[in-house]
Amino acid sequence: MDNVIVATHPHTHETAQGEEHAHIALPQHRHHFETQEQQREAGTFGMWLFLLTEIMFFGGLFFSYLLYRNWYYDAFVVASNQLSVPLGGINTAILITSGFFMALGVWAAEVKKKGLLVLTLILTMLFGCAFIGIKADEYHEKWEKHHIPGDHFDVSEFVNPHAYGLKEEPLPPDQAAHTQIFFSLYFAMTGLHALHMLIGLGILVWLTIRAHRGDFTAGYVAPIENFALYWHFVDIVWLFLFPLLYLINRHPV
Amino acid sequence: MTEQHDASNITNPEHAAHHIVTPVTYTIVFVTLLIFTGLTVVAAYIDMGILNPVVALAIASIKAVIVILFFMHVKYQSKLIKMTVCAGFFTFAALITMTLSDYISRAWGLW
Numbered sequence: 001m002d003n004v005i006v007a008t009h010p011h012t013h014e015t016a017q018g019e020e021h022a023h024i025a026l027p028q029h030r031h032h033f034e035t036q037e038q039q040r041e042a043g044t045f046g047m048w049l050f051l052l053t054e055i056m057f058f059g060g061l062f063f064s065y066l067l068y069r070n071w072y073y074d075a076f077v078v079a080s081n082q083l084s085v086p087l088g089g090i091n092t093a094i095l096i097t098s099g100f101f102m103a104l105g106v107w108a109a110e111v112k113k114k115g116l117l118v119l120t121l122i123l124t125m126l127f128g129c130a131f132i133g134i135k136a137d138e139y140h141e142k143w144e145k146h147h148i149p150g151d152h153f154d155v156s157e158f159v160n161p162h163a164y165g166l167k168e169e170p171l172p173p174d175q176a177a178h179t180q181i182f183f184s185l186y187f188a189m190t191g192l193h194a195l196h197m198l199i200g201l202g203i204l205v206w207l208t209i210r211a212h213r214g215d216f217t218a219g220y221v222a223p224i225e226n227f228a229l230y231w232h233f234v235d236i237v238w239l240f241l242f243p244l245l246y247l248i249n250r251h252p253v
Numbered sequence: 254m255t256e257q258h259d260a261s262n263i264t265n266p267e268h269a270a271h272h273i274v275t276p277v278t279y280t281i282v283f284v285t286l287l288i289f290t291g292l293t294v295v296a297a298y299i300d301m302g303i304l305n306p307v308v309a310l311a312i313a314s315i316k317a318v319i320v321i322l323f324f325m326h327v328k329y330q331s332k333l334i335k336m337t338v339c340a341g342f343f344t345f346a347a348l349i350t351m352t353l354s355d356y357i358s359r360a361w362g363l364w
Contacts, residue, residue, distance in 0.1 A: 045333060240313045
């Protein structure tokens with residue numbers, strides 16, 4: 001590997017073009033990149049740097065979850081058991097399906113199939129919307145049961161579970177109040193995740209319009225590829241949220 | 254490595270080939286992810302004591318690695334990208350470890 005800095009071997013961009021390699025003159029190729037592959041790698045690199053900041057961003061929430069779960073484990077268990085495993089499981093499958101179509105979309109763009117690309121992007125959107133819809137239904141149920149942290153939070157199901165037909169052990173009132181911490185984290189983490197999905201869905205609309213125009217099926221796939229990285233990252237966050245929030249203790253002895 | 258002078262890293266072989274992942278691979282990954290999702294639900298209903306959260310996190314991590322390697326193409330990327338991804342997760346792990354060691358040791362001997 002050469003460690004010589006470029007200045008010791010003077011050549012201008014123009015001479016490099018003629019002598020060392022031929023440029024592929026595609027409209028998306030920026031002049032400050034030597035080759036299209038270099039441009040592509042730089043783009044991927046930048047996208048990953050952004051995703052790393054996202055890891056730290058969500059990571060802080062995962063860390064608070066870890067601490068509070070250890071401190072108030074009993075409250076976390078009963079609060080977690082309020083969430084619906086079928087809904088959470090179906091939503092996980094829906095999100096994986098959405099990611100699958102997004103991955104197919106990248107392939108479609110790379111092999112320059114315009115119709116297929118538009119179709120996969122629309123399917124990605126549809127499954128994304130289905131996820132948000134189920135999430136909204138779950139939120140609404142929490143709203144009706146007064147399980148949203150705040151002045152109107154209702155601990156009665158946790159203090160006196162048998163009256164509600166629940167098989168949980170009753171919690172003392174001070175412990176029951178800590179279920180609010182679980183729900184705070186639940187809404188913060190799933191809410192932030194849902195916000196990322198809503199932003200993603202907005203970008204998807206724009207990408208679909210451009211894909212329909214044929215922007216990404218003539219050799220320029222970077223926007224599709226980098227958006228796919230974002231979409232898969234959001235999927236990964238949910239892959240952790242689902243077991244951590246929904247499946248804390250589903251096997252009462 | 255070529256003898257030719259290549260200071261600006263143009264002929265880097267890692268730049269040359271762009272790997273297109275096929276729908277077959279994506280389908281295998283998709284099915285695998287669904288199976289693991291089923292597994293994590295089943296595992297949650299089995300009482301394994303302290304191992305329950307460990308198993309849940311292990312399954313989630315396996316799924317995440319599969320997504321990163323195949324859906325996010327990291328398996329087919331250059332060393333630069335692989336290093337970047339690893340560095341990110343390493344930094345996150347380091348931050349978690351350091352913060353946790355503070356929480357664990359702050360009241361050391363007082364309980």
